[in-house]
Amino acid sequence: MNKKDNIVIIGAGLCGSLLALRLAQRGYKVEVYESRPDLRKVDISAGRSINLALSDRGLKALRLCGMEEKAKEICIPMYGRLMHDKAGNTFASNYSGREGEYINSISRGDLNAILLDEAEKHENVNIHFNSGCKKVDIENKVAHFKSYETGEKFKVKGDVIFGTDGAGSSLRKSYISERKFLFSYSQNYLNHGYKELEIPADDSGNHQISKGHLHIWPRGDFMLIALPNMDGSFTVTLFLSYDEGEYNFNNLTSTKKITAFFEKEFPDALTLIPNIKEEFANNPTGPLGTVKCSPWSYQKKTLLMGDAAHAIVPFYGQGMNASFEDVVVFDAILNQNLENWDAVFKAYEKVRKKDTDAIADLAIDNFYEMRDHVANPLFKEKRKIEMDLEKHFSNQYFSKYSLVTFNEEIGYNEAMKRGRAQDKALLNLIADKNISTSLEMSKKELEIVLNKVKEETEKILKEDKIAGL
C-alpha cells in the first residue's frame, strides 16, 4: 500500500481505465497493458456492444473521478422503453414515475476514450497498447505479454496486479490453471446469443425513430432492441436462441430466411435497416454468459475487478455500471487505510461480492421477465400501478427497477431482496384482487394501495428471514 508500489493493470477497457485514473488521482504509480490497439486511433468496435446504458451507479463513479460532466456531454437520455408490436404500433413505458430518472445511451468507445485521455494526463500513468496478456504467474506477480506490434514476448513484474481484462480474463484463467487455492468459478450461458445491426441516420443526420427511448420489439422467445447514437443512428441488437424455435441463429443461414423472419416479426424495423443482409452475415453472433467467481484476489498480489470478476448478461443495462461501481467501492476501502493489500482485497470482496452476485441474478431475472411482460397481464398491471405510486409518492415508493437503477446509495443485493419482495407482494395483491387496479385512482385510493404493498412486502421479508432465506 506504499505509493511507490508498482501497480500493473491488465486491461484498459472501461473498468481498467477508470481504475487507472482513480489510482493515479490517489497518487499511485500505474502501468496499464491493453491487448487491443489504442481505440482513439483505430476503429475496433466490431463485435462488442457499440453503445451501452449509463445510469446512476456509473455516473456516481464518474463523479468520484471528476468525469461526470464530460461523460454527460456524450450521453443521450432515454426516458423509457418504447415497445413495438408486429403491426407497427408503439407503446411507451417510462423507467420511473419520478421526474429526472432516466438512463443514458452512450458510446462505449467514446466513453473509454475520454477516460484514457484523462488517465494519461497523469504523469504516474503509462498505457501500453497492443500488449496481450497470455498468463500471470500469480505467486511471483509476473504478467506474461505478447506484443501484437512486434510479435515479441515480454514479462512485467508488479508489486500488485489488477485484472480488469473482461469476461475472458487472462488473470482469472491463471487462477484456474495455477491451482494455488480452491477457486470457486462459474460460467453460465443462456440458450440465446446476440447480433448487432444498424439503423442509420436519415439524410439530414437525424434519428429516424424517437431518440428519447430504448426501443424494444418483444416477441416472447426473442426480441430486438435499439439504442440511439450521437450521429443519428441506432445500434440494434437481436437476441435469439442458437437452436430452439422456428427461427434461430443456427437456421437463419440464407438471406431469404432472414428477410422472411424480419418481415414476419419486425416489419417496421426491417424498413429501417437497409444493410440487414450484409450485417446479418458479417457481424458476429455473440454468446450471453454470466461469470461468477471467488476469491477475486490471491494473497496481497492480485485482484480481479469488473467483468473479469463478474460478467453479466445485458438485460438490466447494468454491466458497465456495476464495473464502475467496483471502483467506487474499492476507493472507499482504500480510505480505510488498512494494513496491506491483502486486507484491502479481502475487505473489498467482503462488501462487494454479494452485490455483484445480486446484479448477475437480477439480469437473468430480467431476461425471463421481458418474455413474461408480453404474455402476462399481471406484469402490465403491476407496472402501471408502480408508475402511479412513484409519481404520487415519489419519496415513498421505489420499484425494483428504480432501486437497481436510480438508487446508487443502496447496494444491488439490498435492491434485489426488497425489489423481489415488493414484486411478489404486488403480483399477489393484484392476483387476489386485494388492491384496486382501476385505471384512474384517486390519490387516496392509491395511498391505500401503497400501504397494502408496504405491509405485504414487510411480511414477505419477515417470513423469508424466519425461514432462513
Added chain:
Amino acid sequence: MNKKDNIVIIGAGLCGSLLALRLAQRGYKVEVYESRPDLRKVDISAGRSINLALSDRGLKALRLCGMEEKAKEICIPMYGRLMHDKAGNTFASNYSGREGEYINSISRGDLNAILLDEAEKHENVNIHFNSGCKKVDIENKVAHFKSYETGEKFKVKGDVIFGTDGAGSSLRKSYISERKFLFSYSQNYLNHGYKELEIPADDSGNHQISKGHLHIWPRGDFMLIALPNMDGSFTVTLFLSYDEGEYNFNNLTSTKKITAFFEKEFPDALTLIPNIKEEFANNPTGPLGTVKCSPWSYQKKTLLMGDAAHAIVPFYGQGMNASFEDVVVFDAILNQNLENWDAVFKAYEKVRKKDTDAIADLAIDNFYEMRDHVANPLFKEKRKIEMDLEKHFSNQYFSKYSLVTFNEEIGYNEAMKRGRAQDKALLNLIADKNISTSLEMSKKELEIVLNKVKEETEKILKEDKIAGL
C-alpha cells in the same frame, strides 16, 4: 442405439459399474476403463469416503439391476442421528416418525466390488483397470488413456462414450478444453474441508458406540460425524474451515494443538480415536465442492453421468443415491426407444438436470441448517412437530428430509420445492405462535397443526408461483 454399438465407459466407480451392469443387462457391448487398480485386489480406500449413506433412491436403482438384496447384506441401518454435546450427553433424533424409514451405512469399496463382480458375469462387459483417461477427442469419440501398469499410452474409439469418472471428470475437462460448444459450468467450494479418522472396534470386535445411529458432534462452525462399519469400527469425519475461526485446518499443525482442540470440543470422541495424532497428520484434507454443468452430452457421441455431471457436498447423504438414480432415469429413457443416442441424451438431461441441481442446492442448505440446528430453538421445535406428524399421520405428512430420502417416486426438485415451502410454513407458524408446540399434543390437536401446515404450505407455493419463482 444399435446393440452392436461399442460403448465405452470411463470410470468404474459406483456409478460407472452400475451403469455398465445395467447396459450389459440390456444387451449392450460395454468396455469399461478405470484409472485405479482393481479394488477387489488392492486396498485403495485412502483419501475417499470409506463409508456412505445408502437410502431409498439408491436402493431402487440396485433393485432395477437385481442387486438390492446383495447390497442389503452389507448394510448397517441407521435409524436417526445421535447428537453428542461437549459434556458427553447424547440426544437421539430419528430420521422419520414412520416405522421402517432409515438410512444405511455401507462401505464404498464393498458395494463397488459386488457391482463389479456382477457386471463381469456378463460376457458383453470388459473392465480394464489401471487405465487413466487423459482426454477425450469428443468429435471423433476417441478416449486417450495411459496404462499405469506399463506406462504406455493408448487410444480407444467408441460409438458412444460415457464419462462416469467422478468430480474431476476427464471427459468434462475435455468439454471445457475442446470448446466445441457453449458449456455452462460451475465449481463451488465451501470454506470447509474434511478429514477422516477412525474409531476402532473394541477388543471383541464390537462397535464402541451405538451402531444404529449416524453420530454427530455439532459445534456450529464445525462438526464431527461418525458412520458404523461392518467390522465394528466407525469412520469419523471432521468438517472444519480451512482458514476461519480459532481452530482451522491451516492452523491445526501441531499435535499439541490438535489434541487441545479435540479435548475442548470433542472430549468423548477423543477417547475413542486412539490414533488421532497419526491419522490427523497422515490422512488428507479434502475439499467440499459442488459441480454443475450443462449440456451433459455432445451430440450423439458422449454423455456425463454421476459425479462427473453433478458432484455435491455430503450433507444430505445423497451423493451416491443421486448417481445411482441417474441410472434409473437413463434406463427409463432407453425404454422410450428414441431414434438415436442424441435424442436419448437430450431427453435424459431434460428430465434429470432439474433434479440434480436441486439435490446440490439441498445439500448446501443442509450444511447451513446443521449449524442453525445448534443455535436456533425454532428448528428444534419444528423437528419435534414433524416427527409427531409423521408418526400420527404417516400417509399425510412427509418432512423435507423424508421427501428427499424416503420418497424415491418424487424427483429431488419437487421434494425441494415442497419441502422448503413446508419448512417455511412450519417455522413461521411456530414463530408467530399460530400452532401449539406443547410437548404432549392429542391427536386432535395435532390434526389442527397438520391442517394449518398444509394450508400455509399451499399458500406459499401459490404465492411463489404467481411471483414467477
